[in-house]
Amino acid sequence: MTRPADIDVRPVTEADFPDWNRALNTGFLMPPAVARAQLDARREQFVPGRTLGAFDGKRCVATFRSFDQEITAVGGALVPADAVSNVTVTPTHRRRGLLTRMMAQDLAAAKERGDVVSTLIAAEYPIYGRYGYGPATTMTEWTVDVPRAGLDPRARIPADGGRIDLVDGADVRDLGPGLHERVRRSQPGAVSRPELWWRARTGVVSTNGTPWTEPFYAVYRSADGEVEGMVSYRADDHWGDAKQPLETATVEWLLAATPAAERALWHFLCSIDWITTVKSGWRSPDDLLPHLLPDPRAARVVTQADWLWVRILDVVRALEARTYEGRGSVVLEVGDRAGLTGGRWRLEAGPDGASCTATTGSADLALDVGELGTLWLGDESAVRLAALGRVREERAGAARVVDALLRTSRRPWCPDMF
Secondary structure (H helix, E strand, O other): OHHHHHEEEEEEEOOOOHHHHHHHHOOOOOOOOOOHHHHHHOOOOOOOEEEEEEEOOOOEEEEEEEEEEEEEEEOOOEEEEEEEEEEEEEHHHHHHHHHHHHHHHHHHHHHHHHOOOEEEEEEOOHHHOOOOOOOEEEEEEEEEEHHOOOOOOOOOOOOOOOOEEEEEEHHHHHHHHHHHHHHHHOOOOOOOHHHHHHHHHOOOOOOOOOOOOOEEEEEOOOOOEEEEEEEEEOOOEEOOOOEEEEEEEEEEEEEEHHHHHHHHHHHOOOOOOOOEEEOOOEOOOOOOHHHHOOHHHHHHEEEEOEEEEEEEOOOOHHHEEEEEEOEEEEEEEOOOOOOOOOOEEEEEEEEEEEEEEOOOOOOOOOHHHHHHHHOOOOOOOOHHHHHHHOOOOOOOOOOHHHHHHHOOOOOOOOOOOO
16 A cells, blocks of 8 residues: 555646546546546646646546635625536555645645635535535425426416517527626625636537437526526426326526516516426525415425535635624624634624624634634534534533524525535
């Protein structure tokens, strides 16, 4: 067995890239051989210095990639983030500290660049807390029993004077980015989508190597012709024994800039002939979907889990970037084992803005940087975390003060996997 100190952790070069991709596929239990088209598509994501590998001799045995991202803070500010993805360790090289070394390199570089937070979608829950990440948003998936939903099959859809049109991939690439910009600026937890995202979701490139089958795309336009919603969905081909169609529409993604667009698109999906089940895909935990149906019980929760994880890299900029509905002051003792942003900070916030400054005053609430990441977007409760022993009140009632400042009326949500 090669000693951990003899395994070289370094940025990947162009010459390393094919072997790095073989290790990536191996780590995610995909066929190790990488097709040329898949390699070319992934090469578009390659950023020198941001793609790391661990090498045992000439063979890559661990992978790591980060890229520039913007995340929407509470209130709509776009915050620079270091997005982490493609993290794997080959089964033969587990438990040798390879991820720890790659993570330390990346977070130090992100701090140096001036990124405010780091983000990721965790495949496994227990891994990332030790690096200062905390689960900051949740996702929920529903299955809708269409016959039970109570919608009138004769009703005009949409009923508000707007219209729904089926479009193709070129239309999605043309109309989608502008719609997404509108949506993400009003949705805390939403992240930026690069141009490659739209090309991959419309079959221009394939980063996973699977054959492309075009889905259905539908666009909702308001009565004045403005694009306010868009959905991508697929349908299966399932019929019952009595020659009855029992098909399922599975939503890949749905964007809605207005409640009217959201209502129209869900009603449209539930009105398609032969469709008896609609799978919602990954949605916000307080999504409107169930209550857009006459019988909300027709929408059954099938998945609910943590989604976007946040690692605070700059406490001051993170807390000053977001808005606050209430007014108050609290001193936070933030622990950070990596030494990137720990310290004691006084947050003074109100509807007109916030300031966060270093202080030597007595702490009101003590917490790890991972718990601060969990609280930052306003979804979790400091009172709940105190009950779980994950934060500690140094002053009685401090957790309630933090909740009054940080929690939001609508829950944050990240619509993307990355």
